Amino acid sequence: MAEQEKEAGLPSKENFSEWYNELLMKGEIMDVRYPVKGLYVWFPFGFNIRRNVYDIIRRLLDKDHQETLFPLLIPENEFMKEAEHIKGFEDEVYWVTHGGTSPLDVKLALRPTSETAIYPMYKLWIRSHADMPLRLYQIVNTFRYETKHTRPLIRLREITSFKEAHTVHATWEDAASQVEEAIRLYTEFYRQLAVPVLASRRPEWDKFPGADYTIATDALMPDGKTLQVGTAHHLGDNFAKTFDITYEDTEGEQVYAYQTCYGISERSIAALISIHGDDKGLVLPPAVAPVQVVIIPIIFKEAGDVLDACGNVMNTLEAAGMRVKMDASDIRPGAKYYKWEMRGVPVRLELGPRDLKNNAVMLVRRDTGEKKQVSLDNIADEVRSLLDDIHDNLYENARQGVEDRIFECDDLESVRDKLSRGIAKIFWCGNKDCGLRLEDEIGAGILGIPTEQAESCSGKCPVCGQDADTQVYVARTY
Numbered sequence: 001m002a003e004q005e006k007e008a009g010l011p012s013k014e015n016f017s018e019w020y021n022e023l024l025m026k027g028e029i030m031d032v033r034y035p036v037k038g039l040y041v042w043f044p045f046g047f048n049i050r051r052n053v054y055d056i057i058r059r060l061l062d063k064d065h066q067e068t069l070f071p072l073l074i075p076e077n078e079f080m081k082e083a084e085h086i087k088g089f090e091d092e093v094y095w096v097t098h099g100g101t102s103p104l105d106v107k108l109a110l111r112p113t114s115e116t117a118i119y120p121m122y123k124l125w126i127r128s129h130a131d132m133p134l135r136l137y138q139i140v141n142t143f144r145y146e147t148k149h150t151r152p153l154i155r156l157r158e159i160t161s162f163k164e165a166h167t168v169h170a171t172w173e174d175a176a177s178q179v180e181e182a183i184r185l186y187t188e189f190y191r192q193l194a195v196p197v198l199a200s201r202r203p204e205w206d207k208f209p210g211a212d213y214t215i216a217t218d219a220l221m222p223d224g225k226t227l228q229v230g231t232a233h234h235l236g237d238n239f240a241k242t243f244d245i246t247y248e249d250t251e252g253e254q255v256y257a258y259q260t261c262y263g264i265s266e267r268s269i270a271a272l273i274s275i276h277g278d279d280k281g282l283v284l285p286p287a288v289a290p291v292q293v294v295i296i297p298i299i300f301k302e303a304g305d306v307l308d309a310c311g312n313v314m315n316t317l318e319a320a321g322m323r324v325k326m327d328a329s330d331i332r333p334g335a336k337y338y339k340w341e342m343r344g345v346p347v348r349l350e351l352g353p354r355d356l357k358n359n360a361v362m363l364v365r366r367d368t369g370e371k372k373q374v375s376l377d378n379i380a381d382e383v384r385s386l387l388d389d390i391h392d393n394l395y396e397n398a399r400q401g402v403e404d405r406i407f408e409c410d411d412l413e414s415v416r417d418k419l420s421r422g423i424a425k426i427f428w429c430g431n432k433d434c435g436l437r438l439e440d441e442i443g444a445g446i447l448g449i450p451t452e453q454a455e456s457c458s459g460k461c462p463v464c465g466q467d468a469d470t471q472v473y474v475a476r477t478y
């Protein structure tokens with residue numbers, strides 16, 4: 001590789017933070033130079049990935065949810081109704097106080113999330129049993145004045161891709177089933193991004209403000225920290241009481257409804273690029289890659305036949321539903337490889353005069369670098385099955401990576417030791433004090449109680465030494 005190409009490369013992924021920041025620019029995901037802290041700009045290529053990712057979540061939700069759109073601005077009086085919710089968000093809200101030069105009579109909040117925008121309308125929409133379950137979602141921008149270190153795609157002050165679902169049910173149990181369903185949905189969504197996630201119930205002190213309980217999904221990042229990439233909250237009838245969302249039950253009485261909400265953001269994209277990427281750049285799962293196959297004509301003297309053959313392959317693959325690009329530009333093949341590797345294109349297809357004579361092409365996979373010569377006769381099937389293999393391989397590698405980095409620990413010393421690599425699993429007596437002492441002593445807290453616990457297990461809480469029958473994940477988090 002030419003010196004200048006090497007220089008233009010990425011820092012090693014071992015230095016995850018530097019690698020990530022460079023990758024966002026060189027992989028053309030986000031431009032971080034916008035002059036407001038915590039706000040970033042999507043490059044068109046990154047936005048194309050976003051569109052593919054959000055098509056997947058839409059497809060999953062549209063089976064039994066409806067998409068909607070609520071206003072960005074929330075009047076102060078509605079925002080201030082739910083006490084716990086206010087406590088959780090008041091330090092993070094941006095306020096609109098003026099229209100032009102005139103002060104507004106009622107201040108308007110930029111939504112940090114939309115409960116207080118949506119539920120006053122749910123009060124009007126929910127009348128009877130027949131109106132439930134109501135399952136709506138929207139994909140919007142939300143604003144949070146985050147005080148922790150902001151990072152592109154991970155901790156934003158304008159979350160540009162906030163998918164929030166809000167459901168209403170007749171009973172507490174129905175809402176609880178919906179929370180489970182939401183976690184199943186998210187797990188499937190992430191499976192399609194080839195990202196394995198861990199679902200756990202957050203401890204009381206870490207649940208969503210105003211919720212009965214919160215179940216979260218976390219992805220394990222390359223540096224051993226976890227990233228919360230989705231949450232589902234059982235809201236009980238807390239918001240229904242505040243916003244007076246009632247329905248007439250079979251006895252003709254007005255009773256409160258039960259609610260859930262669940263959300264994901266562009267953290268989903270942070271997780272997928274971080275987990276799969278390598279020192280050469282992005283490695284995109286075929287399902288979300290803007291370009292799934294790049295065709296490189298290998299041209300010596302007579303270009304005509306090779307270019308025609310490449311054009312035919314492109315048409316065949318496109319007709320089979322693949323996203324294909326032919327790079328017949330003037331730059332050297334090596335420079336082209338470098339460029340498309342950086343952009344994570346799953347399959348490179350090389351076709352030169354010799355291949356043409358053999359009625360064959362060379363397929364090179366981005367994930368392993370393996371090359372394979374295949375016949376031109378059933379090229380669409382060959383490429384399709386290679387794309388499927390790449391997806392499976394990415395998922396399996398990531399799954400193995402998580403399995404290998406969950407460590408069962410029974411004393412604080414080993415917890416501290418393992419946290420530099422991944423997640424510790426310990427017994428917990430259930431006392432908040434022990435949970436908080438973990439944070440003080442080892443700088444990492446309880447992530448949550450895995451939703452899938454072994455039937456019966458017991459051990460000792462490493463903080464206080466008491467008997468415990470609950471296991472928890474402990475992790476350093478983003």
Ligand code: 5CA
Nearest residue numbers: 113154155156164228229230231261262263265
């Ligand atoms: N109303 C609920 C459900 S929609 C809610 O707001 N839940 S949340 O606060 O947990 O946010 C949902 C998800 O958005 C989180 O799990 C996290 O993945 C993501 N998220 C939260 N804050 C940010 C942020 N500042 N930047 C990027 N993503 C964020």
Ligand code: ZN
Nearest residue numbers: 429434461464
């Ligand atoms: Zn304890």
